[in-house]
Amino acid sequence: MRTKKLFTTALLAASTVKAQSFLEVVQKTPELSLFSAIVSGLNDTFTDLLKSLGPSDAGRTILVPNDQAIQSFMVSNNIKSPADVPVEKVIPFLSYHVLVNNISSAQFAKPGGAVVETKLQDERYALLGNNSGQVVFGTRKESEEKKKAAVEIKSGVEGGAVQIVKQDVVFNQGFIHVVDGFLTLPTNCSKTIEHQGAERLVTYIKRLGLLDTLDSYPGATCFAPSDAAIENALPVLMNMTDAQLIDAIKFHTLLDAYYTPNLKNGQVIETSLIGASITVNVVDGDYYFNGVLAKTTNDIARNGVAYLLDGIMPLTFNGTITPSMPSTTSAQSTSTAPPTGTSTGVEGTETTVGAGTTTPAPTAIGTPNVAAAATARGSIFMAGALALLALF
Ligand SMILES: *[C@@H]1O[C@H](CO)[C@@H](O)[C@H](O)[C@H]1NC(C)=O
Ligand SMILES: *[C@@H]1O[C@H](CO)[C@@H](O)[C@H](O)[C@H]1NC(C)=O
Ligand SMILES: *[C@@H]1O[C@H](CO)[C@@H](O)[C@H](O)[C@H]1NC(C)=O
Ligand SMILES: *[C@@H]1O[C@H](CO)[C@@H](O)[C@H](O)[C@H]1NC(C)=O
Ligand SMILES: *[C@@H]1O[C@H](CO)[C@@H](O)[C@H](O)[C@H]1NC(C)=O
Ligand SMILES: *[C@@H]1O[C@H](CO)[C@@H](O)[C@H](O)[C@H]1NC(C)=O
16 A cells, blocks of 8 residues: 555656656757747646546657647637637647557557547547547558658548658657647537538438437447438438438447447447447458448547448348449449449449449449338337337
8 A cells, every 4th residue: 555655656756757858858849849839838737737647657649739730720710929829728629639658650550550549538529438538540641652651640520630740759758749730629420420521411310309319429430321322322211211210320320439440350340229230341441331331430529430431331231342442343343233232332433433334323222222121120120219219
């Protein structure tokens, strides 16, 4: 007991010294002069943030925006000087830049990237299981020739990803990575998917009274068929009852936040629709859910994570992925289209493939699946409706 107490005291004392080291490092780095000025203006608030012990005090990683980033932030927010940055507004904001682990840029750059918890715990921006802090997702940016191996960090979707421009600057508590912009505070799941191109889905969610449920569930995964996907499925959707639509939306929601580093090829995950699961497939770095391609992954939301899907997930999936990238596989994807579920995933292809199969194909293909699924599972839909509503 006594030893433990002494140890804790020693740690606290040590971290006081370490926190100053962060400032020392920042003050010595020319391109961080504005950040240094902002933090100095906050008295001890920021250094207290670094001092506070996390669940496992395994070090910290601080993402520090460079002068250029802060300059443009101040201009767009009409702030004249770093001293004018309002403390109460900037703290939740800066806490998002403090990662509760010691993460090198190499760890972000490894295949699949990394999800890391931050000190952002303000419930307006972080509503996750176990009161965890909000996360960021870091990964090596693909197909960026001029800046090879650049690592980008995803936060709230509205501001876009930021890029690490100077990596692995060491300070006593871990690493500093200099980034070319501020992170963006995440918004609710519905706002996030709306921004990413699933406005029509949100219209359904609102009409069916599911909005608050979706946005207040702590730690969810929201699969959002794109506007084009909904458009293509309209003939089917128009014939579905509200109860069936509600079930379909529940089928597109998981009751835990699954970021891609937590997903494995072949993994089966229960959805919030009782008795219904989806299968994950990872093909050439692309993620498929019940055979439907994810056009975006790891879209960080206040209450979890979202994926924009290329189609509506069929209830049943036989495990066959239809390649969905147009150029080389167009013949293949059109020929494999008819039989079952996987085909709703490929309508994005149709527009680019053009030629013969264009207009009727996507709806005709999508239609039987959803319709068949709906009727085949009709009993589940009906019988389960009340229980399902209680679930949320
Ligand atoms: C900094 O500390 C001084 C003295 O405690 C206080 O008067 C001032 O309001 C503080 N400034 C900020 C920005 O918190
Ligand atoms: C929440 O905490 C409990 C108990 O510590 C743990 O078993 C569980 O895995 C945690 N859940 C998440 C999502 O981290
Ligand atoms: C952070 O990680 C680096 C490399 O793994 C290591 O050298 C350093 O000691 C770590 N720092 C802390 C404070 O854990
Ligand atoms: C997020 O959703 C919750 C639940 O509906 C709501 O209370 C809150 O105001 C929303 N927050 C934002 C930023 O939209
Ligand atoms: C929708 O319902 C109408 C009337 O029952 C029917 O004629 C039509 O074929 C249905 N459409 C689809 C796509 O199932
Ligand atoms: C699974 O579905 C695909 C495409 O929908 C089809 O080509 C294939 O024959 C099916 N495989 C099995 C084993 O049913």
